[in-house]
Amino acid sequence: MSKKVVAVIFGGRSSEHDISRVSASMIIQNINQDKYTVIPVCITREGRWVLFDGPIESIKSENWEKFAATAILSPDADHRGLLRIVGEKVKFIPIDIIFPVLHGLNGEDGTVQGLFELTGIPYVGCGVLSSAISMNKAYTKLVVNTLDIAQAKHTVVYRNELEENIADCIERVENACGYPCFVKPACAGSSVGITKAHNRDELADGLWIAAREDRTIVIEENITGLELECAVLGNDDVTASVVGQILPAAEFYDYDAKYNNSESRTVIPAPIPKEKSEEIREDAVRIFKALDGSGLSRVDFFLEEGTNRVVFNEINTLPGFTSISMYPMLFNALGISPEELVDRLIELAIKKFEG
Ligand SMILES: Nc1ncnc2c1ncn2[C@@H]1O[C@H](COP(=O)(O)OP(=O)(O)OP(=O)(O)O)[C@@H](O)[C@H]1O
Ligand SMILES: [Mg+2]
Numbered sequence: 001m002s003k004k005v006v007a008v009i010f011g012g013r014s015s016e017h018d019i020s021r022v023s024a025s026m027i028i029q030n031i032n033q034d035k036y037t038v039i040p041v042c043i044t045r046e047g048r049w050v051l052f053d054g055p056i057e058s059i060k061s062e063n064w065e066k067f068a069a070t071a072i073l074s075p076d077a078d079h080r081g082l083l084r085i086v087g088e089k090v091k092f093i094p095i096d097i098i099f100p101v102l103h104g105l106n107g108e109d110g111t112v113q114g115l116f117e118l119t120g121i122p123y124v125g126c127g128v129l130s131s132a133i134s135m136n137k138a139y140t141k142l143v144v145n146t147l148d149i150a151q152a153k154h155t156v157v158y159r160n161e162l163e164e165n166i167a168d169c170i171e172r173v174e175n176a177c178g179y180p181c182f183v184k185p186a187c188a189g190s191s192v193g194i195t196k197a198h199n200r201d202e203l204a205d206g207l208w209i210a211a212r213e214d215r216t217i218v219i220e221e222n223i224t225g226l227e228l229e230c231a232v233l234g235n236d237d238v239t240a241s242v243v244g245q246i247l248p249a250a251e252f253y254d255y256d257a258k259y260n261n262s263e264s265r266t267v268i269p270a271p272i273p274k275e276k277s278e279e280i281r282e283d284a285v286r287i288f289k290a291l292d293g294s295g296l297s298r299v300d301f302f303l304e305e306g307t308n309r310v311v312f313n314e315i316n317t318l319p320g321f322t323s324i325s326m327y328p329m330l331f332n333a334l335g336i337s338p339e340e341l342v343d344r345l346i347e348l349a350i351k352k353f354e355g
Contacts, residue, residue, distance in 0.1 A: 003037045004096040006346065007073070007082065009112070010059070011042040014104030015189030018060075023321035024101040025059045026328070030342040031099075039093065041071050041082065043102070049073070051084060073098070077120035097349055098123035100318065104189040108318040109135035122353030124345045125295040126317040134291050134315045137218045138186040143290050149283050150311045152220040152302075153177055156186075159215040162207055170203055177221040179203075184220070185213035196222070223311050225304040228270050230284040231319070231330040233344060235294045235352050240281035241330035245270035266326060268333045272303060279310050287315060295348050298327050 008031075010024030011017055024040065031038050040052040042065065050068035058064060070085040071093070081094040098121050106112060110132035116123040126134065133139045138156050145151070155176035157169045173181060183206035185193040193213035195206035203219075210217040227248065231241035245267040270277065284299035291297075298319035302311040319327040328338045336344070 003035060005039060005094060006031060006036045006097045006099050007039045007041055007095045008099045008101055009041045009043065009073075010101040011044060012102040012104070012107045013043065013045060013047050014102070014107055015192050016103035016107075017045055019190075019320055019322065020101055020103050020107070021060050023103070023325070025056055026322055026325075026338065027099065027101055027342055028056055028059070030338040031346075032339065032343055035343075036097075036346070039082070039095065041073075042068075051082075073115060073119055075115060075118040077118065080119060080121055095119075095121055097121065097346055099346065099349075100125060101321065103316075103318055103320065105135075105187065108316070109187060122349045124349040126291075126293050126297065130292040130294065131317050134293070134297070134317045136186050136216075137184055137314060138216050140291070140315060141218070144287055144312055147283075147286055147290055149287065150309050152182075152223050152311060152313075154218055154220040157207060157217045157219065159211045159217070162211055162217075166204060166207070169207065170200060173203060173207075173219045174200075177219050180222045182220045182222060183207055183210050184218045185210040186216035186218055188213040223302040223304055223313075224306075225302045225311070226270065226272065227313075228272070228280060228301045228303055229298055229326045229330065230280050230301070231296070231298050231327045232284050232288045232293070233296055233331065233336075233341070233348075235348055238285045238288055238293075239334075240284050242269045242333045243272065243277040243280050244268040244326050244330050244333075245272075246326070266324075266329065268326075268329055276303060276308070276310065283310060283312065287312060291315065293317065294352050295345055296327070298330075 008024055008028055010020045028038050042050050042052050044065050049072045050065055051071035054064050071082045074083050084091040084093055098116050110128040113128045113131050155172055161169055180196050180198045183195050183197055193210045197203035197206045227246045228243050230243050233239045247265045280301055287299055288297050298316045300313040304311055321327055331341050
């Protein structure tokens with residue numbers, strides 16, 4: 001049987017471009033080369049689609065990009081592949097499976113998934129609807145509200161309301177959430193535009209900061225407790241991983257704490273009672289299903305100090321996949337190696353496509 005061709009698409013215009021490169025090299029290294037031929041395609045920071053044909057170690061550098069051939073995914077379902085364009089010459093490269101390794105805006109929010117749908121090629125991970133809802137913190141909350149799973153008290157403010165009457169908005173937030181509270185753009189990159197407000201001045205600043213990223217702003221009460229994460233894998237039969245804990249080095253787990261601060265640590269399995277980790281695993285699967293998830297996601301929670309409540313925080317449909325990322329580590333702890341994980345994800349994509 002001839003090998004299937006997997007296009008690994010990485011990079012992208014989002015703020016998580018760098019992490020995507022690291023995730024992509026980890027995924028490519030773990031794709032079974034006996035079964036699959038890998039074609040890496042990079043979306044540059046500027047949004048160009050280019051073919052990567054260098055050694056895997058070079059994926060993290062950007063030097064090769066200006067010499068690379070353009071390679072765009074054709075939306076024509078008759079093509080089912082990439083069009084490699086050099087000058088006026090176009091070469092066709094057939095693709096059997098698309099493996100998006102794109103985090104954040106344009107990659108994890110249904111945008112690129114819409115293109116994948118048009119191509120008629122199976123692709124790894126969530127579809128258009130689940131990606132779009134899961135990227136939007138306001139809409140995710142609406143769906144999770146139907147599940148009887150606790151969430152932080154929250155309210156939504158729109159940019160135009162802020163421009164019209166910020167005092168009203170502040171009053172609404174103070175009544176719903178109190179201080180400190182978290183101010184978040186509904187859709188943005190990892191921790192981009194998120195602030196913690198301890199008083200009215202910081203809240204006003206935080207609302208304007210968030211409004212730069214999105215016209216919808218979500219404000220949440222502060223939850224004090226452990227930060228816990230659970231990975232899920234599957235389409236109809238969904239497996240939940242063990243539960244892990246993240247220990248932010250900063251006041252909250254922002255982009256810098258996550259990727260640049262070596263003091264931030266992860267603990268697997270999380271040091272919590274068995275019944276709490278079971279509750280989290282069940283909730284993770286229920287949330288994933290309610291959001292019409294497929295393939296993979298990482299679902300994040302708090303275990304609230306004092307009340308011992310499991311509180312849902314957010315879901316990531318294309319979570320980080322580096323050697324120190326929670327998603328592969330949580331499944332590794334369950335005995336599923338990164339190589340097996342990558343293999344299962346590709347098979348799930350094919351299965352979903354075949355229906
Ligand atoms: N309501 C809250 N109470 C306490 N801490 C919070 C709350 N919301 C967010 N945080 C802190 O801020 C961090 C970032 O928030 P959140 O996970 O919602 O943002 P994100 O940018 O979508 O995250 P990611 O980078 O995982 O995609 C959390 O990991 C946590 O440390
Ligand atoms: Mg988070």
